[in-house]
Amino acid sequence: MKIALIATEKLPVPAIKGGAIQIYLDAIAPLIAQKHDVTILSITHQDLPDQETRNGVQYIRFAESEYLSSLGAHLKNVKYDVIHLCNRPAWVPVLQAAAPNARWILSVHNEMFAVEKMSDEEGKACIAAVSQIVTVSDYIGRTITDRFPQAKGKVKTVYSGVDLKTYFPDWTTEGRRLKEKVRSELNLKNQKVILFVGRLSKVKGPHILLQAMPEILKKHPDTVMVFIGSKWFGDNEVNNYVRHLYTLGAMYPENVQFIQFVQPKNIPTLYAMSDIFVCSSQWQEPLARVHYEAMACGLPIITSNRGGNPEVIDEGRNGKVIKDFENPDAYAEAIISLLDSAGKRNDMGKYGRAKVERDFSWSNVSGNLLSVYENRR
Structure with a gap:
């Protein structure tokens, strides 16, 4: 089959600027290309050619300002058997008109079928036009089927994955070796490290973790909380919220570190230097890919009871879900419990690594997608 994978207009593929969708596409494409002819369509970037082939995958990039129209023109001229569009259900009718004979697959990574993003008519038209809708979590699937019950037969959860x-x-x-190396570079040799990876945005809740520090330090004064991220993917500009975080962090100069945007390829070494991973999301998170990364590195996870996040947590086995997710003390209690016991951290980490090896490798993801592409029902 000839397959097109279409990224959003936000970031280029490969994920040189980050982005969960971009990481997802770049990881699955070479695996699917072992069996089929695969092209990734995304926006241009100054560091990438407009067209190239790597790892058996063709990459074609269009200017962001003309992306939708360029996609339409391309799909008219090149015949694909399957077209997998990421996270842009409103584009389906427009692009399908350019390739009416292709089998259309929509993957949904956020609440794209919400009332404020799509009318009833648009939603129904999109659902009628696609063969299947794959979602990154059961939670996201429910945001579609609760509003559009007619989509139930087409919605399927295909969890994301990680490069083990x-x-x-x-x-x-x-x-x-990596733990010793990175800790030496960051002067964290003999300390316990709590890791946050994500956008420095209020909806991600890093301020709540900083508010938890006083309680944590009472019990474990040798703890350091490391925040990796910036206000937006690849954008290290300091806005008012980030400045507020820096001010809070400055109250604990020996116990808080901020590291700005890190290229995805360099992220694994920073997980490796850590003892606990925390996701403090306050919004209805679709299912943050950082959970897969933390499990892959054998870290116990503390996450908020928001959106799809709890779906990859086996309570008490690979992590803990914080139900009182707005409360700094709830995070402090969970963190202290894990800092108290190296054995508990190790057991949770090993369970999580086994879970991600079994369920969330990129080969699993690509296999699940292939079953969707090849299903002719």
């Missing part, structure tokens, strides 16, 4: 070969738990030789 690039993440090394600290019980491995390479994991121990």
